């Protein structure tokens with residue numbers, strides 16, 4: 663019998679395309695977006711670091727959610743111009759959403775050493791930091807991100823790995839299974855994955871809380 667993830671990988675992928683948040687496209691499973699809202703409301707991070715901006719929809723969404731307790735969002739991407747160009751036909755001209763509690767670092771890989779120094783300097787001056795990994799979903803990249811970003815997450819906050827349902831052999835699932843078992847300071851939080859029914863998530867094995 664194939665497990666749920668294996669049976670549903672291709673079906674789960676479809677609904678994300680074409681969603682807008684306040685006019686900006688974003689690529690998220692709505693069940694996961696809502697779970698993330700609940701997590702943010704519960705943990706009230708002062709800084710959310712998002713790897714993977716795309717067109718900025720999820721960054722704007724996070725910024726709007728955390729605004730009421732003075733939280734900030736730092737969103738990182740290698741290249742958003744190509745997405746702005748390719749989205750033109752469907753959505754017209756799209757620029758990154760502006761918020762006073764949202765900043766972007768665009769143009770370097772999320773694991774670039776110079777960028778990581780900057781991110782660390784942002785993280786070390788705030789009391790609570792949450793991380794969302796949603797950039798390249800290749801195993802090699804996710805494992806590097808886990809090593810670089812997990813130490814920045816503060817106690818009681820979350821590290822969320824997105825799109826775990828993608829390729830089980832060369833994607834986030836493999837990186838998660840390699841990274842977390844040897845690190846008892848992390849607790850897997852499957853309740854967010856099953857919030858709306860078993861496995862109605864793109865992020866199976868993706869919600870981790872630092873004890």
Ligand SMILES: C[S@@+](CC[C@H](N)C(=O)[O-])C[C@H]1O[C@@H](n2cnc3c(N)ncnc32)[C@H](O)[C@@H]1O
Nearest residue numbers: 688689714715716720739740771772796797798
């Ligand atoms: C899945 S999309 C992000 C979706 C966005 N968070 C949302 O929900 O709308 C992945 C993004 O990661 C970016 N990306 C790919 N490789 C990267 C890397 N090495 N460093 C930083 N960003 C990268 C891509 O340019 C793309 O915009």
